[in-house]
Amino acid sequence: xxxEFYNPTRLIFAAGALARLGEVTREQGKRALLxxxxxxxxxxxxxxxxxxxxxxxxISFVECAGVEPNPRITSVVRGAExxxxxxxxVVIALGGGSTMDAAKVMAAAVFYDGDPWDMIYHxxxxxxxxxxxxxxxxxxxxxxxxxxxxxxxxxxNAKTIVKSFVSAECLYPRVALVDPELTLSVPKQQTAFGVxxxxxxxxxxxxxxxxxxxxxxxxxxxxxxxxxxWGPRAVANGADLEARAQVQWASVxxxxxxxxxxxxxxxxxxxxxxVLSAHHDVAHGAGLAVVNPAWMRFAARDRPARFAQFAERxxxxxxxxxxxxxxxxxxxxxxxxFLRGLGCPTRLAELGIGESQLQRYxxxxxxxxxxxxxxxxxxxSLSKDEIVEVLRAAL
Amino acid sequence: xxxEFYNPTRLIFAAGALARLGEVTREQGKRALLxxxxxxxxxxxxxxxxxxxxxxxxISFVECAGVEPNPRITSVVRGAExxxxxxxxVVIALGGGSTMDAAKVMAAAVFYDGDPWDMIYHxxxxxxxxxxxxxxxxxxxxxxxxxxxxxxxxxxNAKTIVKSFVSAECLYPRVALVDPELTLSVPKQQTAFGVxxxxxxxxxxxxxxxxxxxxxxxxxxxxxxxxxxWGPRAVANGADLEARAQVQWASVxxxxxxxxxxxxxxxxxxxxxxVLSAHHDVAHGAGLAVVNPAWMRFAARDRPARFAQFAERxxxxxxxxxxxxxxxxxxxxxxxxFLRGLGCPTRLAELGIGESQLQRYxxxxxxxxxxxxxxxxxxxSLSKDEIVEVLRAAL
Numbered sequence: 001x002x003x004e005f006y007n008p009t010r011l012i013f014a015a016g017a018l019a020r021l022g023e024v025t026r027e028q029g030k031r032a033l034l035x036x037x038x039x040x041x042x043x044x045x046x047x048x049x050x051x052x053x054x055x056x057x058x059i060s061f062v063e064c065a066g067v068e069p070n071p072r073i074t075s076v077v078r079g080a081e082x083x084x085x086x087x088x089x090v091v092i093a094l095g096g097g098s099t100m101d102a103a104k105v106m107a108a109a110v111f112y113d114g115d116p117w118d119m120i121y122h123x124x125x126x127x128x129x130x131x132x133x134x135x136x137x138x139x140x141x142x143x144x145x146x147x148x149x150x151x152x153x154x155x156x157n158a159k160t161i162v163k164s165f166v167s168a169e170c171l172y173p174r175v176a177l178v179d180p181e182l183t184l185s186v187p188k189q190q191t192a193f194g195v196x197x198x199x200x201x202x203x204x205x206x207x208x209x210x211x212x213x214x215x216x217x218x219x220x221x222x223x224x225x226x227x228x229x230w231g232p233r234a235v236a237n238g239a240d241l242e243a244r245a246q247v248q249w250a251s252v253x254x255x256x257x258x259x260x261x262x263x264x265x266x267x268x269x270x271x272x273x274x275v276l277s278a279h280h281d282v283a284h285g286a287g288l289a290v291v292n293p294a295w296m297r298f299a300a301r302d303r304p305a306r307f308a309q310f311a312e313r314x315x316x317x318x319x320x321x322x323x324x325x326x327x328x329x330x331x332x333x334x335x336x337x338f339l340r341g342l343g344c345p346t347r348l349a350e351l352g353i354g355e356s357q358l359q360r361y362x363x364x365x366x367x368x369x370x371x372x373x374x375x376x377x378x379x380x381s382l383s384k385d386e387i388v389e390v391l392r393a394a395l
Numbered sequence: 396x397x398x399e400f401y402n403p404t405r406l407i408f409a410a411g412a413l414a415r416l417g418e419v420t421r422e423q424g425k426r427a428l429l430x431x432x433x434x435x436x437x438x439x440x441x442x443x444x445x446x447x448x449x450x451x452x453x454i455s456f457v458e459c460a461g462v463e464p465n466p467r468i469t470s471v472v473r474g475a476e477x478x479x480x481x482x483x484x485v486v487i488a489l490g491g492g493s494t495m496d497a498a499k500v501m502a503a504a505v506f507y508d509g510d511p512w513d514m515i516y517h518x519x520x521x522x523x524x525x526x527x528x529x530x531x532x533x534x535x536x537x538x539x540x541x542x543x544x545x546x547x548x549x550x551x552n553a554k555t556i557v558k559s560f561v562s563a564e565c566l567y568p569r570v571a572l573v574d575p576e577l578t579l580s581v582p583k584q585q586t587a588f589g590v591x592x593x594x595x596x597x598x599x600x601x602x603x604x605x606x607x608x609x610x611x612x613x614x615x616x617x618x619x620x621x622x623x624x625w626g627p628r629a630v631a632n633g634a635d636l637e638a639r640a641q642v643q644w645a646s647v648x649x650x651x652x653x654x655x656x657x658x659x660x661x662x663x664x665x666x667x668x669x670v671l672s673a674h675h676d677v678a679h680g681a682g683l684a685v686v687n688p689a690w691m692r693f694a695a696r697d698r699p700a701r702f703a704q705f706a707e708r709x710x711x712x713x714x715x716x717x718x719x720x721x722x723x724x725x726x727x728x729x730x731x732x733f734l735r736g737l738g739c740p741t742r743l744a745e746l747g748i749g750e751s752q753l754q755r756y757x758x759x760x761x762x763x764x765x766x767x768x769x770x771x772x773x774x775x776s777l778s779k780d781e782i783v784e785v786l787r788a789a790l
Binding site: 015214242 | 396397398399400401402403404405406407408409410607609610612613614616617618620621624625637640641644645648653657
């Protein structure tokens with residue numbers, strides 16, 4: 001094991017924490033760019049409560065509304081221009097993963113005169129890795145991406161149909177204000193997609209990481225088990241605050257670096273899914289639910305022992321069940337059934353995606369990320385044909 | 396669940412990381428107070444390698460050697476005076492938990508004109524909670540206390556025979572440079588005590604925390620299981636770098652806040668042990684090995700279900716083994732046997748402690764920490780007589 005870990009975000013986790021937004025913001029700045037998404041926070045009263053808290057603390061703000069799902073670089077440009085023009089000194093993201101990701105990149109783009117797309121990794125080191133940003137405060141309204149407490153963001157370039165990421169220390173939010181009450185009104189389907197998203201963050205590290213990380217294995221397994229215990233409750237009864245809190249806490253942990261520390265994993269399932277959502281604007285969590293089991297079945301051929309461990313520790317599949325390969329398959333089958341039971345799609349057809357462009361998707365995935373041999377990084381790394389094979393199995 | 400979490404320490408974990416000390420220090424200051432313990436780092440060459448790295452980076456330093464086990468407030472005063480007199484702008488702790496704890500408080504004492512003992516909690520809010528310190532760099536040579544990546548320190552006042560703690564955000568080290576190679580020469584006994592120490596950090600949170608933290612439960616169980624898998628290997632073969640690394644990583648996690656986040660637990664076993672080591676200067680880990688199983692048996696009477704969960708998830712004691720109380724006892728018995736097998740004492744007599752002063756120890760524990768009813772906080776809280784009962788069971 002050899003690694004570095006650094007995460008300076010202050011996490012405030014509590015039902016009702018939204019009321020502290022003003023107080024928390026005052027420690028970072030005086031004039032906020034308040035970034036929101038498609039408008040659900042306006043309908044359910046969350047926006048008004050946030051504004052009341054800011055007003056009470058004497059914080060002025062300008063709004064950047066309308067960040068779309070799979071947020072576009074054009075939205076980043078719009079927000080950064082507004083923050084500059086209005087003299088904002090702090091950025092608040094009030095929304096889901098898309099809103100938070102766009103807001104984080106806006107906060108860095110304020111200090112970059114070039115095209116903000118330069119900051120996004122796409123096939124080579126990004127032309128500009130940001131080193132400075134306005135202070136960022138995240139207030140997630142969805143339990144899914146974990147963006148509230150990490151240094152990453154995923155942005156889409158609709159013109160070139162590329163969806164990719166940036167990660168840089170200056171993108172760590174100063175404060176993550178996590179209030180599970182804000183997720184009570186999330187519809188069943190989005191709740192399910194969020195659970196799938198958080199679990200996939202964990203499985204990527206678990207299956208693609210280096211060997212010899214037994215403690216991280218336990219952390220990963222614990223997070224998946226907890227999400228599987230509480231996720232179905234949150235889907236079944238959206239008003240169950242306890243279930244909402246447990247799922248949201250799991251979603252924070254799933255990608256704040258604790259579970260993946262030192263595993264040094266590529267995220268091949270994410271890289272493949274990003275192509276699907278870039279082309280078809282599907283929900284990220286839904287795309288992951290389709291790609292992940294198909295990828296697992298492919299990867300398990302090379303490393304059945306690892307997948308048998310998953311089957312045993314997550315699903316209790318005993319050694320007596322069969323050989324390693326059989327146990328590995330059983331664990332994946334049960335995982336896929338779990339996703340289906342939660343209400344996630346597990347077939348490309350359910351996303352409206354057919355087989356006509358599989359080659360293109362594979363090429364695009366490799367365009368964004370490839371190793372020296374031109375393969376998609378992961379365990380195993382994948383050639384273009386192998387990516388097609390994974391996708392074909394998910395048709 | 397309702398909590399805040401903040402830990403801005405940058406963790407660098409790698410065999411050979413010591414060589415980076417100079418480079419890491421240069422980012423924090425130019426003139427270091429280099430704090431060491433009883434001299435083992437001089438004998439085994441670690442000190443010379445640290446100095447070579449500092450020299451190569453152009454860092455000057457003055458030494459504060461001889462920090463004793465159960466470090467004294469007098470050592471803190473000595474180090475802070477030296478840092479002030481010599482114009483140090485960064486503090487490096489090169490040693491075990493005692494050295495790190497003393498160094499952390501020295502770094503804060505530099506900015507406090509009063510008696511540094513004012514910073515240590517003893518029975519009431521401390522007269523002075525530090526808010527500023529010199530930048531701190533920790534380089535642990537022992538896997539045990541977790542002090543390298545948290546905001547706490549434990550200091551002893553030999554005059555008043557009080558051992559207690561301080562925790563304050565300014566005590567978070569800027570960098571924890573964790574190099575498992577530095578632990579290769581730790582003797583068997585100290586290695587075993589370190590394993591007991593780290594496990595006890597986890598069990599304190601696990602058994603004394605609030606209800607409804609299922610993810611933290613999994614993290615705690617995973618850490619204990621990992622320490623139990625790798626601890627005996629590190630004790631059996633001190634040269635096993637892989638075992639040393641796994642144990643050290645578990646020791647970092649056991650008290651950097653990840654495992655206990657939001658559980659809001661008192662640490663009654665620590666509070667009782669601190670009295671023993673204040674009076675008898677015993678090794679902290681050895682004292683914990685004696686007190687913890689005795690405390691567990693007492694606490695399990697009130698809450699057998701929790702201890703039955705420990706028995707099941709850590710030791711695989713099945714539901715068919717017996718009723719909850721029987722399973723709880725079995726888990727504790729196995730834990731005690733584990734400690735004994737590791738080479739830890741489990742009886743006060745092995746520490747040279749008899750029954751003559753049990754009342755005094757209980758009074759002293761309550762002097763340092765008590766709730767409004769005058770009881771030692773924990774689950775359950777303990778009266779003086781109950782503390783005596785726990786200690787008597789460990790005679």
